[in-house]
Amino acid sequence: MIKFIRKRSLYWFPLCRIALTTMLMFNAMLMVAQSDQTKATELEVFSPVIIDENEEPLVNIRINNKTKGLKAISDAAGSLTIGANKGDKLEIFASGTKIMDYVVGDKVSPIIVLSSKNPAVLRSKPLRRLFNTTVQSDLTASSSQAVFNNDLQKSAVTSVISALSGRLAGISTNQFTGQPGNDGTSISLRNQGPLVIIDGIPRQLTVFDLEEIESITVLKDALSTAMMGVRGSNGALVITTRKGNPNTARMSFTAQTAIQQPLRFPKALNSFNYATLYNEALKNDGLAPVYSEQALQGYQSGSDPYLYPDINWKDQVLNSSSRQDRYTFSASGGNSFSKYFVSFDHINQSGLLKQSDINAYSTNNNFKSYTLRSNVDLQLNSKLSGGIYLLGRILNGNDAGFSTGSILSSIMNTPNNAYPVYNPDKSYAGSQQFQSNIWAQTVGSGYQQNFKRDMLADFYLKRTLDEVTTGLWVKATGSYYATLSENILRPKTFAVFQRNLSPTGQESYQQFGANSDQLNANGIDYQGRSDYLELTLGYDRTFNEHGFTGLLLANRQNSVAGSDLPLTFTGTSGRFSYNYSKKYILEMAFGLNGSNRYPDGGTTKYGFFPSVGLAWNISQEDFLKSQEWLSYLKLYGSYGKTGNDNPGYFSYIQRYFDSSSAFFGTGAGSNTSITELPIANTNITWEKANKLNVGLQGSLFNQQLGFTFEYYHMKYYDLLTQRGRNTALLGNTYPNENIGRNQYSGLDVQLLYQKNIKNVSIYATVNAGVQSSKVLYFDEVNQPFAWMQRTGQRVGQAFGYQADGLFQTTAEATSAPSIIGYTPQAGDIKYKDLNNDGLINQLDQTAIGNTKPVIPFGASLGFSWKAFDFSALVQGVANRNIYLNNASTFAFQNGGFGQAFEQHLDRWTPTNTDATYPRLWIGSNVYNQATSSYWVRSGDYVRLKNIEVGFTLPTKLAGKINVNSVRFFANAVNVFTFNKDKSIDPESYQSNYPVQRLINFGVNLKL
Structure with missing residues (x-):
């Protein structure tokens, strides 16, 4: 204790000197102020920090002290x-417009x-x-739009792509599964x-x-x-991670927990309805029924659950809900020397599979992640x-030994009376x-893990x-990324027994399969690495009314996936911009690059991709400055050539692989065998697009x-496609x-309304994209009829027979x-x-479904009042087609042993002629299951994607x-869905794992 006191005493002398000096200075200032009572009060130093609700600093925000005639810019x-x-x-002014009034309070350095x-x-x-x-x-002619941290965090999702649904014009998303760890x-x-x-480098990470x-x-x-050159045709999502702010140190901790509930799941028929419809289908096929009246009564009464089982496999195997917990900590700050942002995130998400006490391990499809930034x-x-x-990121997955995908597939294909x-x-x-008993698949097949x-x-x-010259700078960047995925397999097999009863009631069992000990194996699922190097020379300077910026860089990205040879992109690129008085803008950009997946020499390996843009800030013209209703107006446009890298794996080299289809020797045995892969294309090059934007x-x-x-x-050309007029006489692919040539055109619209009314701040945004496409050329075979032509149709247009209802009589059908x-x-x-x-043959096939432009859209609204805030997001799409061809579309598949579902109750019968499903059949039906407009459904929907309330x-x-x-706060994801066909989910209709509704509760602390 004495040591501690002595140590502290070393600081007293300088501290006392500082305190004494401060007191003397304050006394002198007070004496000067008192000596001249008529002098105006001295102004205090007011040093606020201007940020937005994302806690990001706002630059070029002007503050005027109107009474003192002073101003400052952030x-x-x-x-x-x-x-x-x-x-x-x-x-307070932003972009030259007054945003709000602010009254200076007690705080010397507040955050506004x-x-x-x-x-x-x-x-x-x-x-x-x-x-x-x-x-x-306002100094660019390019087309871009951003969504920020505050909006992204309203969605309790694991994938950053899921958080973008409905928030950006021209963006369309589709959530096709709700599996843990994979939205x-x-x-x-x-x-x-x-x-x-x-952060400036192309990557494949989306779980963030x-x-x-x-x-x-x-x-x-x-x-x-x-500047992306050969990788620029498809647009880009630029994800920027947070950085520190030297002004203030901040810490944030968020804890949240969510209840997950599966949305629409196909409803299987109970055993009685299944058996009734099965007999009907057999009769339609001219076969004798297999279920007697006694069996039908047994299924209906449930008198003997062993002889006449009625198992709802979904309820037997799946929980009605699961849970997701998430904890996030972040800290940021800094000083004139350094600034930092660090964060740690942990997700613990459970799956839908039920578990059993017979196991000392988990067989649920759980997911855990740990992310450090x-x-x-x-x-x-x-x-x-x-x-x-x-x-650094760790993703751990757990699953039943049989795997969730296989279990869900079994549920969809197994009748309740099996x-x-x-x-x-x-x-x-x-x-x-x-x-393969489904419950045994779930709890008796061991487990598997992925790390x-x-x-x-x-x-x-x-x-x-x-x-050298003002505004010139140089920058060197390097990056390294490594990924590894490893599987641990601990599966085991199980036996099932069929119970048989003799006419005298004697019980016997027939065994199928066998019980085995648990295996223990592990292996690398995949591994990869990527390195990136970049050298940049930049320039940014303004001479009076003339502004110049320039960027010239060379870069190289090398990626290795598994045992494949490296994929390497190299090249140079640049961007130059000039503005006059921030009113007229000229921009030019180019990329000169390529990859090592193209032949050396010639023009096939590297491409030159130039673009140019013009912008005009019309609202800065003198003839518009007097128009008070117009705050800002900019007209802009661009045109350029872009590239798309899609070469395949060294497809310009003729390759041969081991195979059993051709032999050198007298027979198969151990003789050498080879097969020739598709014919090499020695002239392969990158795909291209000419793109206009206004x-x-x-x-x-x-x-x-x-x-x-x-x-x-946008006109895409030199697309890599196979010739439609190939001949099998060649003997190879x-x-x-x-x-190929495709054309895409459309309109993106974004509207934003924001207003402050006393203590209430409200906003609303609407975005929509009208997206048209057309196949210009893809070398199709000569079609004898115009309705068969793919050229001129929408890209990806489905073709099939045009359905004209159902036959109502045998005479009409025959x-x-x-x-x-x-x-x-x-x-x-x-x-x-x-x-x-x-x-009815291929000559009668034509475009089926809606051929109008697809319109993805979204709308969000919100308000804040005192301590409360509320927001909601609606997302959807119009003119979208769904083709039904999943496990629940047809009844009695899998050789006639498959499941049947609720929608099959509305099948055609002589007394139900206005049915939504044809007459029943067993197994496959080449006629009714042919691709046709009958199975096309409207994919239009409106979904309340997100809603949040906070205090x-x-x-x-x-x-x-x-x-x-x-x-x-409390928020929810995938709250309600409005679409025409209530039996299917408009996004995940082809997936066995249903999309989840999340109801989430949380608290956020800021220090």
């Missing part, structure tokens, strides 16, 4: 300094939060572009699959801690993606800066037709070269209403060749055109004979527990 860290006294009324829903505030945020660069939004969401940007770029993401910016046109930026000296960005769960002797029940590890490290050094962006009525309208026209070898009967589908030749504790209450803020 810097890159969002901070500024202005003279003001307590009670002074300050005006502005809503990024305001169009002017949104424009003041830097627009993220390729290669970790930014631009002021299963696909994404399309103007009918293309965009490239994912994380949403709290570590600053923003996701979608790049749509040729100008914005030109560290972003550190350093200002090494006045000219040299650097950064180290690290990511067998009981257990026999009277407690053995697993089964039969000759069903030798995935990801490691990512980015480094950069940046040096300003103002000594847009109008603006805001009206004092920044209350913002809008963006964009028209695009033809290669993909650069011969007299109608039919497929050769099949005689229709009443209740079968009636097809149109388009060429009137009396036959923030008053500052005084939060201060009592030593935190800056406490916010309680």
